[in-house]
Amino acid sequence: WRHIACGKLQLSRELAWLYFELFRGLLGPDPPRRLRWAEAEAACASAEELERERSKARVRTGLRRGGAPRPGLGGSPAQPDSSLSPVLQLSVDTLQFLLFLYVQQLHKVSLRRSLLGDEWPSPRTKSPSLTGKSAGGSKNWNEQEHHAFVQSHLLDLLELLLEPEQLSNSSHCTSSSLVSSEAVCALSFLLEGTVSSSGTVRPLHELALWQPCHGHNGYSKVARAFSLGKLESWLRSALTANPLGMTACLRAGRKLAWAQQVEGTTRRAKIACSARVVPQVSPMVVMSQVCRQTLAKSSDTLVGAHVRIHRCNESFIYLLSVTIEKCRNSTLVLGPVETSVHVQSCDSVRVIVVCHRLALAATTGCTFYTLTPTQPLILSGNQAVSFAPFHTHYPMLEDHMAQVGLATLPNYWDSPMLVCRDSGDTGVFRLLPPSDFYPFVVPFEMEGDTTETPGGLPQEYQEALRQREQKVQVWQRTVKEAGLTRDQRKQFQMLVENKFYEWLVQTGNRQQLDSLVPPAMGSKQAAG
Template sequence: MDQSGVLLWVKAEPFLVGALQEPPPSKFSLHYLRKIATYVRTRATEGAYPHLYWPTWRHIACGKLQLAKDLAWLYFEMFDNLSVRTPEERLEWSEILSNCATEEEVEKQRSQLYVDTLQFLLFLYIQQLNRISLRTSLIGEEWPSRRSRPQSPSPAERPSCHNKNWNDYSHQAFVCNHLSELLELLLDPEQLTASFHSTHSSLLSRDAVTALSFLIEGTVSRAKKVYPLHQLALWQPLHVASGFSKSSKTFSLYKLEAWLRASLTTNPFGPSACLKSGKKLAWAHQVEGSTKRAKIACNAHMAPRLHRIVVMSQVYKQTLAKSSETLVGAHVRAHRCSESFIYLLSPLRSMTIEKCRNSTFVLGPVETTLHLHDCENLKVIAVCHRLSISSTTSCTFHIMTPSRPLILSGNQTVTFAPFHTHYPMLEDHMARTGLATVPNYWDNPMVVCKEGSVTSLFRLLPPSEFYIFVIPFEMEGDTAEIPGGLPSAYQKALAQREESIHIWQKTVKEARLTKEQRKQFQALVENKFYEWLVSTGHRQQLDSLVPTPAAS
């Protein structure tokens, strides 16, 4: 088997869920990351290298980079969430945190956490993916200011948004354009010049190439098995090409970089490949009289389990409900959906909702990040590890999450509320994704991009406006109530409303209406109920629950 059969590509997940969809702190520039790379190697005995412990990163981030402690923890925890951990380990960590009574106890537990130092440096560097560049701004790709927009434009009027996190061509271009800098970050200090640059004779350690596997993987002769970069680079037939020396057990940086550039290709399991050659799914039907045609595709038939992607677009005026093996562990993207009710009741790896309007999303547990961008008038109901939102208007989030929801730039009229539904397999799906009911920070969002008054950005749903959400489908499973229950104020509001209903029923019963009066009264109530269904949009939801031949 010759080396020409080796294909390398940039992994999608670090960019899909690892790159925060917000311009990074200015101190994450290459200049400062080079300083950090040198600093951690000189503090190997102080919890900095080869593993970076939280207290050391907190010292670097807060003391040297002048970041807020919450922001330092955000990036540390985001990277930690990308690491391979069993659901049991994640549940155990949640239990430990839930038993902490004070912030000091939480910090004590966090102090035991560590990440791979070199991979974490790469993670910090790829935050530059969403950096706003004045240079590109001048040629029209970006503009370094908040995009102004009308109050309620139609979807057709919205300008298109280039989502780099979901564009594998952007991932590949980013790594190729910055490959030299990425490799220099991984070099030992003695391999660098005084100005932190590499030379033609610089050597990379095996640990450095192993760290680069965080971003790059590949295969041999288009086989289905996917290998991390370091395994391919250490493969005997590739030693000459990859620059590996058996005697020194190091790689020639010059040869390795040349081999990487020659071998890198488009991710065969990325979003672009899914759209181009993925399996089309008939999960949604064409609405009569509409020019919109729903497009749903997945790569589950050809992608390894950890590379599954589902993309859905233009679901319009219908109810889409699925609990499918295709969704399990998949990265899912919903794009330009409107006036619909979408139920994805399976454990998901990540969920991105973009440019959607006037819809309700009910999701199974999301193992990593649930992100919304450029959405309007949505209700989102989910258990997720993290929620992040940008450029949303009038959206309500009923969530259960062990991390603080992230409010990025451009949001207006955001409402947070407690998770308020269940379906029979919910607790089983939560266990599979390592998500517990506590701790739950649904009501404690973190404003990452401050644009004026924090209090005007969001509100907590008043208990008087709170109602339980019922999922209208029968499924097998054991969950019969909302996991973890409801906050006391909301439970009390429900009890008071239920008491009002009992009083009303008693009043009607004691009115001693005649048969004709009861008939008239029933007709009046039904008419009012029908008017309410129409005015609230619930009539459409009920109608769309009736299956049509095209949707079967």
């Protein structure tokens, strides 16, 4: 892959690795293997040594019919690298990886649509609504866009998976082309479904190999392959938009009464979980329009779920177990996230998280306190982004990190990658100055062994905290040695408390403290 990406496609090595590692992350490697790879990567003393370790990653290939090895992307059979233990070998399936690369075209801008005003790249791209209806250029969560893309490119996807001998001299399919069972199995990376609306979700290859479907999809037991024409027709007739996305979550999912309804706000907080729709699929949790409150939740509902936080304002959200979109003036404290945290179209948001991957687009004035083994991805449309080291803890944090395979090293919080350079501007982000750095305290009691920030802080930030603590000690000693009378001490204490209260009001921190008080019995809560 690196040979093709760098030599043929002229991608940088960093970007080539990014595509490979992103796809590998989608497959959800088991936590023990992820921890071992993190240990091996952290042991690299230089960029060159790290590059050598990464070069041992390979494309995993299947077998041709008859047992012959399928060539890898470079044209020769891929062999295991004996210099790396099997535990640390990173590999992906060739055909699935090709599909992953192909579907990146979903985000390609159409010149015709852009001229008509329907699509245009801008710093503040619109996103689909929670009902799945299109609202502009962002297609990540738009189920109708996904459906239209696959319908339009289905033949290309099938051609991509054909064996070379099934293609014509012009590298296109013919009326007699056969699609191998292995190719249909790879297509299960994108497609899954049910039989007769039974509710049991199965991968595509299981449905395709079901006996009653053979007459429709052209499967031959002798050739162990499918007729391309019949397979394409069968897929087109059955293909529908994802019925398990956000729309289903809000309409048919379980309503979660996690948020209060705040008086004086026109929008109603909505929180729902799709876990009850189809139990076999990872649940989705949608949290929308939480306003001016603190929401804290550590729930089994969040374990392994896809969480979307949408249009939340002036709130403090603690999810100790994520796409964050169109939120403003809020702080989000997340437990360890096994895959990715996506932040889009947010203003003045603080995100505090340990995660495998962080990606941000169209954000303004946001600060990210992260511990991550991969480089944060800066996509298009970002302004005034700040990165800082992860700076908090709670008692179960290290246990939760181990459960999802996240270690303290390597940590690339300070090495973001500019994937989409806006006019070549590299000044869209900064590292938070140590003078502006303050630790964050999770204000809840719970059982556990973690008593400090995992991995500690970089020396310059630790030194800034030490100097600030010294100033506090000097101030306390000065007050103690001032020789104030009892009445003077009382008067001085009232003065300090009044100034502190003014500061709480001016900075908005009073709202956070007030919202930590449990609501009175009988107060209104969100029903969904």
